Amino acid sequence: MTMGFHRGLHFLFIQVLWSVFAEGNKWKVTLPSRLSALTGSCLVVPCSFTHPSSHTPHSASWYLYSKMPSRYPLVYSSTRPEAVEAHFRGRTKLLGNVTHGTCTLLITEVTAQHNGEAIYPWIDNVGFKFYHTVVTLDVSETAAKPVMTISGELVEGHGVTVSCEVRHSCPLAPPTLSFERHGGEATVNSTEEGDGRWRLLSTITFIATAEDHGRPVGCKVTFPGGQKATTDLVLHVSYSPRSVNISADKTGVRVGTNVSLTCVSDANPPASSYRWYDLKAPPTNVSIAQSPARPMVGETAALFCRGQGHPPLSLFRWYRMQGEGSIQLAEKSERLSLSELTRDIVSFRCLAINEMGESTSPVTVVNVEYAPIILPESSCSVLNEVIRCECVVDSHPAATVTWTPLNTDHNRTFNINSQLNGKILTSVLTAPKSENMSDVICNMTNEHGSALLELSIRGESRQVPSGVFGGVGFALVLLLGFILFSFWMFYTRQKHRNTRHVDYSMEEVELRTELEITYANTNHAGVPAGRVHWI
Structure with a gap:
């Protein structure tokens, strides 16, 4: 019995211990x-x-x-x-x-x-x-840098995804991720990784281009505490050869000499093999060049038909423009000779030909230069108490005009307006009518010479024919004008001796035969317009 009691007590103790342990x-x-x-x-x-x-x-x-x-x-x-x-x-x-x-x-x-x-x-x-x-x-206190990865093949024309991720401990106020130096709309995802860690992932997807090669893409993380960190990733994009060019080891190569050509291109990886082709092309960039560039009337000049093509240009046709059409000339070489040049406006075009085709040049006007020639329509008239003198000149390059009234009052003001139309310059002088003003001289000058015309005023609305003077005649007219002007000044002094005292020396008379011209603006034809004051 004692043994049974002890066994029961032991079993109860084990149960209590097991209960506490469990x-x-x-x-x-x-x-x-x-x-x-x-x-x-x-x-x-x-x-x-x-x-x-x-x-x-x-x-x-x-x-x-x-x-x-x-x-x-x-x-x-x-x-x-x-x-x-x-x-x-x-x-x-x-x-x-x-x-x-x-x-x-x-x-x-x-x-x-x-x-x-x-x-x-x-x-x-x-x-x-x-x-x-x-x-x-x-x-x-320091943020870890974000981790960047690339998925997809970095080949021109293929889609690429760039990912940027960072771990953090605050899902209620997570950090922000932003991509730098590359466009594209970013997508952001947040994932719980367990043990108090979250993963923030931002991705951008774009089509790779050759321009992306070598370009850095940055990802910046900003935490609520203000900490920032950035990671850069350089893109290495493969692309086929582009910008293929041929360069020569010398310029101005003469026929029969050697030249070395090099084929260069932009490619990644670099181009490994090359093929050369002998390309044929019809004429292009056809134009006309003139030599000499500034011939005078009566001289000779030559026109040259220039262009590019392969094989080289082999045949040429020349055309002289006439009205709305053109006349084909007999010349079939690249050079067209012109002799005894005149003031007439003459224009040409050329046609360049090789076995691949033909191409024509723009119309080219032959440049011919000459001294001023005053045209017959130059005249003076008086209408409604206003004097109007018109001097018309043909010159190339354009002439400059000088007006000289031979008889006029002191401190008299004139208006001058000049207009250039092609090679024709028209200069108009206007002034109120004066009893003392009877003649004006129009002097046209360019770098090749000058022409002088004296215009007379006889009455209202009367056209006075003009004369052209040059060389010795010009000098005689100046001398005659000077003598007439001196005589008129002497006569005027005598006539007004009792009312006004004027004492001019001969030197003063010579100075007062010039005009003071002040140009105020430039009209639409590019020729100054202004006012002339007699002193």
């Missing part, structure tokens, strides 16, 4: 061992637990692990918030439902003081030793 094993907390965070960012500490089926959990608190016995600094408490440690106070919050076995903690703004600290939860006020499971906080 009850203790049902309390279990799951935490990551370490968590990383950036200052200024939030930190989510994932926490879950299991409990005995006989116990219903109601609350959870968090504590700062301390090696000092009997000291349990609070990190979070819903019942005693004032007792929470200062650097955690107001920064912690419980996430999830404790009754469902969740004890996750949110730290809203991590500081450098949190670095290296270990924390742990405590469920209700049970006797289980929760401080055996802690999580250590690793806090940094």
Whole structure:
């Protein structure tokens, strides 16, 4: 009997021990061992637990692990918030439902003081030793660089996806990712990886081009605490040869000499083989050149038909323009000789031919230069008490005009307007009618010579024929004009001796035979218009 009693007592003791052991094993907390965070960012500490089926959990608190016995600094408490440690106070919050076995903690703004600290939860006020499971906080002030990858073949014309990713601890306020130095719309995805880590991924997709080769693409991450980090990735795009050019080792190559040609191109990888072709092409860029460029009337000149083609130009046709059409000339070489050039406007075009085709040049006007020639339509008239003198000259290059009134009052003002139409310059002098003004001289000059015309004013609306003077005649007219003017000045002085005293010397008379011309503007034909003042 004694032996049976002892056996029963032993069995009961084993049951009690097993019950205590099983009850203790049902309390279990799951935490990551370490968590990383950036200052200024939030930190989510994932926490879950299991409990005995006989116990219903109601609350959870968090504590700062301390090696000092009997000291349990609070990190979070819903019942005693004032007792929470200062650097955690107001920064912690419980996430999830404790009754469902969740004890996750949110730290809203991590500081450098949190670095290296270990924390742990405590469920209700049970006797289980929760401080055996802690999580250590690793806090940094510097952001890690984002990781960049490329998917797809970097070949011109193919689609390419560039990805940029970063890990973080704050899903409520995640960092931002942005691509630099490349267009394209970015897509962003966030994924929870577990143990308090989240992955933020941003991607851009584009079609690779040759211009993308060697171009850096940057990705920048910005955290809520203001930390920034950037990673650059250089694109290496393969593309076929382009910008193919041929260069020669010398210019101005003469017929019969050697020349070395080099074929160059832009390609990645570099071109490995080349093929040369003898290309044939019809004439292009056909034009006419003149030599000499500025011949005078009566001289000779030559026109040359120029162009490019392969094989070289072998035949030429010359045409002289006449009205709306043209006349084909007998010349069939590239040179057309012109002799005894005249003032007449003559224009030509040429046709260049090789075995591949033909091409014509623009119409070219032969440039011929000559001294001014005053035309017969030059005249003077008086209408409505206004004198109007018109001097018309043909010259190339354009002439400059000088007007000289032979008899006029002092301080008299004249208007001059000149207009150029092709090679014809028309200069018009207008002034109020004066009894003393009877003649004007029109002098036209260019670099090849000059022409002089004296125009007389006899009465209202009367056209006076003009005469042209040159060489010795011009000198005689000037001398005659000077004598007449001197005589008139002497006569005027005598006539007004009693009312006004004027004392002119011979030198003064010579000076006052010139005009002071002040140009005020330029008309649409490019010839100055202005006013003439007699002094």
